[in-house]
Structures are given as structure tokens and as C-alpha cells.
Amino acid sequence: MHRIPLTLPLLALPLAAQAEAPHVVTDLPAVHSLVSQVMGELGAPELLLGAGASAHSYQLRPSQARSLQSADLVFWIGPEMTPWLERTLNSLGEGATQVALIDREGTTLREFAEEEDEHHEEDEHDHGTIDPHAWLDPTNAQHWLGVIAGALSQQDPENRPTYEVNAQKAAAAIAALDAQLTADLAMAQDTPFIVFHDAYGYFTSHFGLQNAGSVALGDAAAPGVARISALRQTLEDSGAACAFPEAQHDPKQMELLIEGTSVRLGGALDPSGSSLEPGPALYGQLLEKMSETLIACLSAR
Numbered sequence: 001m002h003r004i005p006l007t008l009p010l011l012a013l014p015l016a017a018q019a020e021a022p023h024v025v026t027d028l029p030a031v032h033s034l035v036s037q038v039m040g041e042l043g044a045p046e047l048l049l050g051a052g053a054s055a056h057s058y059q060l061r062p063s064q065a066r067s068l069q070s071a072d073l074v075f076w077i078g079p080e081m082t083p084w085l086e087r088t089l090n091s092l093g094e095g096a097t098q099v100a101l102i103d104r105e106g107t108t109l110r111e112f113a114e115e116e117d118e119h120h121e122e123d124e125h126d127h128g129t130i131d132p133h134a135w136l137d138p139t140n141a142q143h144w145l146g147v148i149a150g151a152l153s154q155q156d157p158e159n160r161p162t163y164e165v166n167a168q169k170a171a172a173a174i175a176a177l178d179a180q181l182t183a184d185l186a187m188a189q190d191t192p193f194i195v196f197h198d199a200y201g202y203f204t205s206h207f208g209l210q211n212a213g214s215v216a217l218g219d220a221a222a223p224g225v226a227r228i229s230a231l232r233q234t235l236e237d238s239g240a241a242c243a244f245p246e247a248q249h250d251p252k253q254m255e256l257l258i259e260g261t262s263v264r265l266g267g268a269l270d271p272s273g274s275s276l277e278p279g280p281a282l283y284g285q286l287l288e289k290m291s292e293t294l295i296a297c298l299s300a301r
């Protein structure tokens with residue numbers, strides 16, 4: 001019976017053959033969160049836009065540029081969202097695969113509510129009128145989990161079953177959260193409000209909310225008196241009950257704008273999740289927090 005020792009190398013084989021998880025880089029905290037959920041225990045993706053970073057205008061650190069050069073896979077929203085990332089991605093070697101999520105078939109796309117978004121224009125956001133803030137529609141996030149699992153499985157076929165199961169679980173959790181938020185937000189559906197920049201169309205159209213416009217004042221210069229009074233007129237005409245400033249932007253401009261009107265100042269919204277702890281839970285927290293912040297002001301009397 002000499003067969004028994006022969007099985008030992010075979011037993012050791014599965015461990016030795018286990019491929020290392022791919023080196024994955026992501027752009028925004030929301031994308032990082034979705035990819036983290038799909039990778040699960042197999043590995044952790046890198047996040048380019050950490051705490052407090054402004055999504056539309058950013059400069060890669062040299063260490064981040066190097067990390068991108070050695071990436072197997074890059075998941076990002078697309079050039080409409082982060083034009084600063086496009087050139088680096090185009091220069092990547094053949095070994096790297098980049099997945100621009102808004103370009104993937106099955107993604108629900110919408111155009112900007114306003115013809116010209118000055119905030120985006122100011123940030124050299126000149127890639128047409130497609131609104132890139134598409135992760136704020138939870139049905140897109142659910143769809144992308146499958147896209148992410150597919151791309152990871154191509155790089156790492158051995159772990160395909162894990163990626164697929166993780167993606168299905170994550171999609172089911174988002175569907176449950178979606179149902180809960182739909183119920184929570186129902187009471188806010190008839191109350192118009194104003195936001196800081198035109199980033200919320202996917203969220204407001206999915207949940208049937210009355211986004212009456214964005215002030216789009218930009219960050220650089222203080223707006224002039226004429227501009228303020230024109231915006232104030234627009235605000236009065238819209239019948240907005242609340243005005244919501246945005247994380248990473250000074251709420252002063254919004255305060256100045258609503259001064260002397262009956263519009264209430266809401267809490268700061270954080271569409272990219274830049275103020276939350278990055279990780280698998282971030283995506284759900286981002287939607288929950290946005291919903292809570294909207295309800296806190298819109299339900300006040």
C-alpha cells in the first residue's frame with residue numbers, strides 16, 4: 001500500500017494553486033464600497049479619492065499613479081465624473097483592464113437637469129451632458145455588482161463562485177435598503193428643495209423627490225450681489241422649503257442665499273461619500289444618510 005503518501009502532494013495542491021486576488025484600484029468611495037463587497041475576504045481594493053477629496057477635480061499623488069501602473073483592474077465611474085483620471089488610465093499598459101461603469105450596457109443614464117451646470121463646467125467637466133453621478137440610483141449599483149463580479153472573475157477565474165455569491169448577496173441587501181428608503185422618503189415627495197450642485201438627479205428621480213434646482217455657485221469666487229439676487233428670485237419661484245449645502249463645500253454661500261427668505265437650511269449632503277468611513281458598508285450608509293438628511297429638513301414644519 002504505497003498509495004497513501006502519494007495523496008499528500010495532491011492535498012497541498014489546491015493551496016499552492018490558489019491565485020492571489022487581483023490588484024484592484026477604484027475611484028470614488030461608492031465604487032470602492034461595491035467592489036469591496038464583491039471581493040469580500042479575497043482582497044481589498046484601493047481607493048483613490050479618500051476622505052475629504054473633491055471628486056471632479058483632483059490630482060493623483062505619485063504613489064497613486066504608480067499603484068495604477070501596477071493594477072490588474074481599475075473600476076471607475078467614467079471620464080464624465082473624473083476627467084483627471086482619464087489620461088492616466090489611457091497610458092496604462094496592456095496588462096490592466098479598466099471598467100468605466102457608466103459605459104456598461106444596462107446602466108440607467110440620465111442627462112443633467114440643467115442645460116449648463118456651472119459647477120461642472122468650472123471643473124473642466126466638459127464631456128457632454130450625461131450626468132455621471134449614476135451610483136445614486138440604487139438599481140445601477142445593483143447592476144454594477146454583477147459587472148464587477150464578471151470583470152473580477154475574468155482576471156481570477158478560480159474565485160468566480162465567491163465573486164458571484166458576494167455580488168448576489170450585496171445586490172439583495174441594496175434592494176432591501178431601496179425598499180426601506182422608498183417607504184421612508186414617501187412623506188418628502190411633495191416638498192421641493194434646492195441643492196448645492198446638480199448631482200442628485202439619479203437619487204431624486206428614483207425616489208420621486210422634488211429637486212427644484214441647484215445653486216451651482218462654484219467654489220472659487222464669492223458670487224456678486226446681482227447673481228445672489230437672481231438666484232434668490234429663482235429660489236422664491238421654486239417654492240423650495242429647504243436648501244441643502246454639500247460636504248466639502250462651505251455652507252456660507254447657501255446661508256447667504258436663503259437669508260431673508262422662508263427657505264430652511266438643511267444639513268450637508270455628501271453625494272460621493274467623502275465624509276464616510278470607506279469599506280463595504282459605505283454604499284448603504286451613503287444612501288441612508290442622504291435620505292435622513294433630506295427627511296430631517298423636509299419634514300420640519
Ligand SMILES: [Zn+2]
Pocket residue numbers: 056133197198199
Ligand atoms: Zn458633481
